[in-house]
Amino acid sequence: MSASVSPPRVGVWLIGARGSVATTVVAGCAAVTAGLHPPTGLITETPEFADSGLPALSSLVFGGHDTVDCPLPKRAETLAAGGVLPHGLPTAIGAELAAADREIRPGGPLPGDTRDVEELITAFADDLRDFVRRQGLARAVVMNVASTEPAPIGAELPASSLYAAAALRAGCPYVNFTPSTGLHHPALAQAAQSSGLPYAGRDGKTGQTLLRSVLGPMFAQRALAVRAWSGTNLLGGGDGAALADPATAAAKNAGKERVLADTLGTTPEGEVHIDDVPALGDWKTAWDHIAFDGFLGARMILQTIWQGCDSALAAPLVLDLARLVSRAHERGLSGPLSELGFYFKDPVGEGPSALGEQYAALVGFAQRLRGGGTVERRADEHSGEGR
Numbered sequence: 001m002s003a004s005v006s007p008p009r010v011g012v013w014l015i016g017a018r019g020s021v022a023t024t025v026v027a028g029c030a031a032v033t034a035g036l037h038p039p040t041g042l043i044t045e046t047p048e049f050a051d052s053g054l055p056a057l058s059s060l061v062f063g064g065h066d067t068v069d070c071p072l073p074k075r076a077e078t079l080a081a082g083g084v085l086p087h088g089l090p091t092a093i094g095a096e097l098a099a100a101d102r103e104i105r106p107g108g109p110l111p112g113d114t115r116d117v118e119e120l121i122t123a124f125a126d127d128l129r130d131f132v133r134r135q136g137l138a139r140a141v142v143m144n145v146a147s148t149e150p151a152p153i154g155a156e157l158p159a160s161s162l163y164a165a166a167a168l169r170a171g172c173p174y175v176n177f178t179p180s181t182g183l184h185h186p187a188l189a190q191a192a193q194s195s196g197l198p199y200a201g202r203d204g205k206t207g208q209t210l211l212r213s214v215l216g217p218m219f220a221q222r223a224l225a226v227r228a229w230s231g232t233n234l235l236g237g238g239d240g241a242a243l244a245d246p247a248t249a250a251a252k253n254a255g256k257e258r259v260l261a262d263t264l265g266t267t268p269e270g271e272v273h274i275d276d277v278p279a280l281g282d283w284k285t286a287w288d289h290i291a292f293d294g295f296l297g298a299r300m301i302l303q304t305i306w307q308g309c310d311s312a313l314a315a316p317l318v319l320d321l322a323r324l325v326s327r328a329h330e331r332g333l334s335g336p337l338s339e340l341g342f343y344f345k346d347p348v349g350e351g352p353s354a355l356g357e358q359y360a361a362l363v364g365f366a367q368r369l370r371g372g373g374t375v376e377r378r379a380d381e382h383s384g385e386g387r
């Protein structure tokens with residue numbers, strides 16, 4: 001590429017664009033691009049990804065849907081007051097926050113919404129195409145970071161699936177960072193398969209499950225018998241409030257338990273609980289209590305305490321995923337990107353559950369993304385329109 005040609009710009013369309021994770025994504029990308037902070041936690045900035053042809057952080061353009069209208073700069077100030085973002089950062093990157101804010105469109109369904117399913121999907125897909133066209137983007141990745149939904153009842157498409165359907169219709173790759181249904185709905189299976197688009201999910205692996213995907217294999221490889229594995233999470237913020245609903249928490253906890261069954265080969269006794277503690281805001285405490293047997297039945301216990309800032313853990317992963325899935329789309333990959341299991345509690349496709357093996361698969365994927373020879377196309381030029 002000649003020095004005079006500016007690199008193509010890539011859209012990141014955030015469903016839940018005014019939430020804690022989304023705001024931290026926009027603010028974090030601007031802060032790192034401006035050189036105000038190092039790219040701590042961004043795996044795609046490590047040497048293994050240097051030749052993968054990923055879009056630069058400076059080429060990402062943000063927009064999205066949300067059902068609330070709190071301006072992004074104000075949301076960022078609230079996060080700074082809570083210690084999630086550094087003090088002064090919202091002012092320093094005020095222009096970038098305002099630019100993303102201008103690209104946020106009303107989501108749905110809104111209270112009293114009279115639009116039917118088809119009308120909602122059409123409206124969301126139109127917003128996406130409009131974003132790509134006006135901003136002159138090479139493509140846009142749709143990223144679900146909206147509040148976790150309860151598991152759907154019956155055949156009705158939940159909101160997350162309406163957005164996933166809209167992404168397919170607008171020809172955009174799709175990532176589900178939440179445990180919500182999204183593209184997983186049976187009614188969307190055929191459209192997902194025939195779309196020719198890559199997709200990834202579900203539910204970002206940022207804390208307790210991350211630890212479990214390291215410790216589970218350790219017990220198995222050391223031939224130690226895990227008798228019980230119990231966990232409790234305390235968290236506040238919007239996610240804490242959403243997960244206070246047992247039906248919503250069930251979706252989240254299923255992913256946490258699956259990693260144990262997969263890595264240990266059995267399902268140990270014990271449960272996972274999530275408690276909403278609003279005073280903690282974005283700060284989460286996760287305890288795990290693991291009872292295991294050693295040689296000659298010696299009884300032992302491992303306890304872990306994880307104290308993390310949820311949005312700071314999630315945001316770099318969202319940026320990584322946007323870059324990786326954008327590049328996968330550019331390279332013509334389609335279907336479930338199982339090599340991205342490293343990032344998820346409940347990964348799509350077939351793949352290992354142990355973090356070490358997942359990392360090896362990710363590095364292999366980074367190699368697969370190398371090479372050029374692809375033609376830049378605008379997402380709306382080869383969209384799945386009419387599907």
Ligand SMILES: NC(=O)c1ccc[n+]([C@@H]2O[C@H](COP(=O)([O-])OP(=O)(O)OC[C@H]3O[C@@H](n4cnc5c(N)ncnc54)[C@H](O)[C@@H]3O)[C@@H](O)[C@H]2O)c1
Pocket residue numbers: 015016017018019020021022065066067068107108109145146147148149159177178179203204205206207237238239310311313314
């Ligand atoms: N932070 C982490 O470590 C982590 C890890 C894994 C998954 N997640 C998931 O990421 C999601 C976001 O978390 P958060 O802390 O930013 O939550 P949040 O409550 O701060 O933000 C969620 C946003 O989604 C919006 N929203 C709700 N319904 C919507 C709809 N129908 N259309 C468009 N927008 C809608 C809300 O208005 C809100 O702005 C949650 O589902 C959470 O489970 C977070």
